[in-house]
Amino acid sequence: MLEHLPALQVVVPLAAAPxxxxxxxxxxxxxxxxxxxxxxxxxxxxxxxxVASTGAxxxxxxxxxxxxxxxxxxxxxxxxxxxxxxxxxxxxxxxAWRSIPAELPRDQHYLFYALQCLCxxxxxxxxxxxxxxxxFVFMEVxxxxxxxxxxxxxDRRALLAAYQYLILGTIGATFYVIGVGLLYLLTGTLxxxxxxQRLPExxxxxxxxxxxxxxxxxxSLKLALFPLHLWLPNAYAYAPSVVTAFLAxxxxxxxxxxxxxxxxxxxxxxxxxESLPVTGILIGLSVVAIVTASLVALWQADFKRLLAYSxxxxxxxxxxxxxxxxxxGLTATVLHLFNHGVTKGALFLLVGGIALRAGGAxxxxxxxxxxxxxxxxxxxxxxxxxxxxVPGTAGFISKWYLVLGALQAGQWWLAALVVATSLIAVAxxxxxxxxxxxxxxxxxxxxxxxxxxxxxxxxWLAVGACFWFGIDTAYTVEGARRAALFMLGGLP
Amino acid sequence: xxxxxxxxxxxxxxxxxxxxxxxxxxxxxxxxxLVGLGIFQTSVYLLYIAPGKLIGGTAPIxxxxxxxxxxxxPHVLILTAIVVGIATLALGLAIVVRIxxxxxxxxxxxxxxxxxxxxxxx
Numbered sequence: 001m002l003e004h005l006p007a008l009q010v011v012v013p014l015a016a017a018p019x020x021x022x023x024x025x026x027x028x029x030x031x032x033x034x035x036x037x038x039x040x041x042x043x044x045x046x047x048x049x050x051v052a053s054t055g056a057x058x059x060x061x062x063x064x065x066x067x068x069x070x071x072x073x074x075x076x077x078x079x080x081x082x083x084x085x086x087x088x089x090x091x092x093x094x095x096a097w098r099s100i101p102a103e104l105p106r107d108q109h110y111l112f113y114a115l116q117c118l119c120x121x122x123x124x125x126x127x128x129x130x131x132x133x134x135x136f137v138f139m140e141v142x143x144x145x146x147x148x149x150x151x152x153x154x155d156r157r158a159l160l161a162a163y164q165y166l167i168l169g170t171i172g173a174t175f176y177v178i179g180v181g182l183l184y185l186l187t188g189t190l191x192x193x194x195x196x197q198r199l200p201e202x203x204x205x206x207x208x209x210x211x212x213x214x215x216x217x218x219x220s221l222k223l224a225l226f227p228l229h230l231w232l233p234n235a236y237a238y239a240p241s242v243v244t245a246f247l248a249x250x251x252x253x254x255x256x257x258x259x260x261x262x263x264x265x266x267x268x269x270x271x272x273x274e275s276l277p278v279t280g281i282l283i284g285l286s287v288v289a290i291v292t293a294s295l296v297a298l299w300q301a302d303f304k305r306l307l308a309y310s311x312x313x314x315x316x317x318x319x320x321x322x323x324x325x326x327x328x329g330l331t332a333t334v335l336h337l338f339n340h341g342v343t344k345g346a347l348f349l350l351v352g353g354i355a356l357r358a359g360g361a362x363x364x365x366x367x368x369x370x371x372x373x374x375x376x377x378x379x380x381x382x383x384x385x386x387x388x389x390v391p392g393t394a395g396f397i398s399k400w401y402l403v404l405g406a407l408q409a410g411q412w413w414l415a416a417l418v419v420a421t422s423l424i425a426v427a428x429x430x431x432x433x434x435x436x437x438x439x440x441x442x443x444x445x446x447x448x449x450x451x452x453x454x455x456x457x458x459x460w461l462a463v464g465a466c467f468w469f470g471i472d473t474a475y476t477v478e479g480a481r482r483a484a485l486f487m488l489g490g491l492p
Numbered sequence: 493x494x495x496x497x498x499x500x501x502x503x504x505x506x507x508x509x510x511x512x513x514x515x516x517x518x519x520x521x522x523x524x525x526l527v528g529l530g531i532f533q534t535s536v537y538l539l540y541i542a543p544g545k546l547i548g549g550t551a552p553i554x555x556x557x558x559x560x561x562x563x564x565x566p567h568v569l570i571l572t573a574i575v576v577g578i579a580t581l582a583l584g585l586a587i588v589v590r591i592x593x594x595x596x597x598x599x600x601x602x603x604x605x606x607x608x609x610x611x612x613x614x
Binding site for chain 1: 522526
């Protein structure tokens with residue numbers, strides 16, 4: 001049983017989905033989906049512990065040895081991402097218990113849970129697989145379920161957001177397959193480890209460069225790197241609350257992981273960092289993403305949309321670490337992937353509570369919220385501190401390493417930029433504080449009290465995690481550093 | 493000229509790819525965009541399958557009489573990609589049907605205009 005854990009990690013949520021569709025009853029569906037999510041989380045933790053003690057695990061599906069068969073590979077980097085994805089997947093389930101009945105008609109509940117399981121399975125599969133084409137298959141499993149999950153939103157604009165995401169997401173995935181196809185034509189293999197061995201002798205050949213370009217653009221569309229982020233704000237703003245929280249915390253992060261895997265696991269740091277202007281382009285786009293998206297976030301009239309734009313900016317910090325490309329920079333990337341996932345997850349979960357009680361998260365509905373929903377408001381303020389990067393919170397740790405990486409690379413202006421743009425985050429978090437605590441409540445749209453208890457518990461678990469990983473950094477920093485060393489070739 | 497002619501499958505691929513992308517960007521009709529998406533995805537099928545074919549090659553049969561065979565793996569990969577493509581297209585069309593029910597139009601400009609109005613009133 002234990003030796004098949006890498007396969008079960010993906011198979012259990014995948015198999016839960018059709019079962020849920022067959023059983024249909026909302027409670028049974030919730031129970032099954034929660035059990036699958038919890039199993040995935042425990043499996044991820046066990047795998048991560050095993051990797052930390054005995055090194056990378058290679059699992060051969062159907063006992064076909066790689067490079068012929070599909071290999072599942074759990075190493076320092078993928079174990080870290082697995083824990084994040086499965087953890088968020090497990091935390092949102094109790095939240096969905098109250099949030100989904102409030103947002104969806106009863107006969108659609110089972111569909112939501114089935115899609116949630118599929119999405120989780122797809123994201124976990126993208127992370128764990130060691131086969132480049134298998135990544136595409138899981139990417140599409142995750143994406144197709146995401147499009148539907150977004151389209152479940154109550155607002156009709158959710159449909160258009162889902163459609164736009166479908167078009168752009170499919171272009172992204174297709175670009176990725178084109179890149180993988182070119183690599184396959186060059187090397188005759190699809191196994192990522194095998195590709196890494198065969199590519200160096202072909203480095204610099206035109207098809208290899210074209211493959212790198214296609215994969216970069218395709219995956220950047222999926223991870224919403226500026227200027228390919230246009231699908232993200234609407235998708236996040238109009239999707240059901242649970243979906244937004246889950247997607248914001250995991251979907252773009254797994255795409256960052258795929259990019260890291262290809263840059264450092266396939267093409268190799270030497271080619272990507274040293275002989276091509278990839279890092280320069282990434283730094284440039286990241287800087288523009290951070291500055292413009294933060295500024296745009298500042299002017300949003302809706303808090304959920306504000307957070308969506310803030311996500312685009314935070315993804316900029318993540319890709320900035322890849323651009324800096326030294327040990328601290330990559331540590332910052334992996335750390336921020338995790339810490340921002342937790343922080344944004346917490347924020348979107350809490351905003352879901354507001355949307356439920358006040359009927360929306362526009363700034364006029366937030367007025368006087370500190371009195372009507374004290375726990376929710378406090379949670380948002382505290383998670384907002386982590387978004388800014390105040391010392392003692394998770395956000396601080398990742399920005400610290402980012403600044404450190406920039407200074408080590410001799411790019412002091414990037415360090416200054418990270419600090420300066422955090423001030424914009426102060427401004428947009430302050431907009432919430434001002435509305436919630438310093439404005440008189442609006443009589444007409446006063447919320448009907450605090451969010452349901454299970455939703456609060458799930459949200460506060462995530463808020464607690466923002467501080468836990470800001471103070472006790474043993475797990476995250478150590479995991480991220482191992483992942484960074486692994487990428488730079490220092491660890492086997 | 494030989495290099496051009498012997499790589500003609502690539503030229504077809506590139507043409508389909510560019511045509512599909514252009515349709516997706518230039519057309520405002522939501523169904524036409526999906527048509528573009530279909531053409532774009534088809535170009536990838538060709539990219540994978542064409543190089544797998546050897547002239548005079550057979551199916552991969554282990555026997556004395558056959559020495560040259562075509563690589564079967566691209567076919568299998570593209571079977572998967574075709575299934576994914578069908579699922580994407582079906583989902584895209586389903587969403588367009590729902591959009592038409594909600595907005596009464598499938599022209600992007602009309603829909604954006606419809607959404608802009610209630611915002612102004614509120």
